Amino acid sequence: MKENSPDFSQKDLVxxxxxxxxxxxxxxxxxxxxxxxxxxxxxxxxxxxxxxRATLSPLLxxxxx
Numbered sequence: 001m002k003e004n005s006p007d008f009s010q011k012d013l014v015x016x017x018x019x020x021x022x023x024x025x026x027x028x029x030x031x032x033x034x035x036x037x038x039x040x041x042x043x044x045x046x047x048x049x050x051x052x053r054a055t056l057s058p059l060l061x062x063x064x065x
Contacts, residue, residue, distance in 0.1 A: 013044060029059055 016022035029037045036059055043052040 010044075010047070029056070032059055032062070 017026065026037075036055060040052045040055040043049070043055060
């Protein structure tokens with residue numbers, strides 16, 4: 001995946017999912033809001049990455065307390 005690139009592929013998502021950082025991110029998102037994560041995953045499977053980004057954006061912008 002190109003750093004800071006708005007474009008990424010299904011392969012990029014799979015590579016991220018397999019990485020330690022990707023697994024950690026997945027677990028944090030799943031514990032924060034499992035329904036939102038599920039919706040984003042469905043959007044990604046359909047190839048609607050813009051919708052996926054919009055769905056995940058609020059979760060990713062939350063600061064950890």
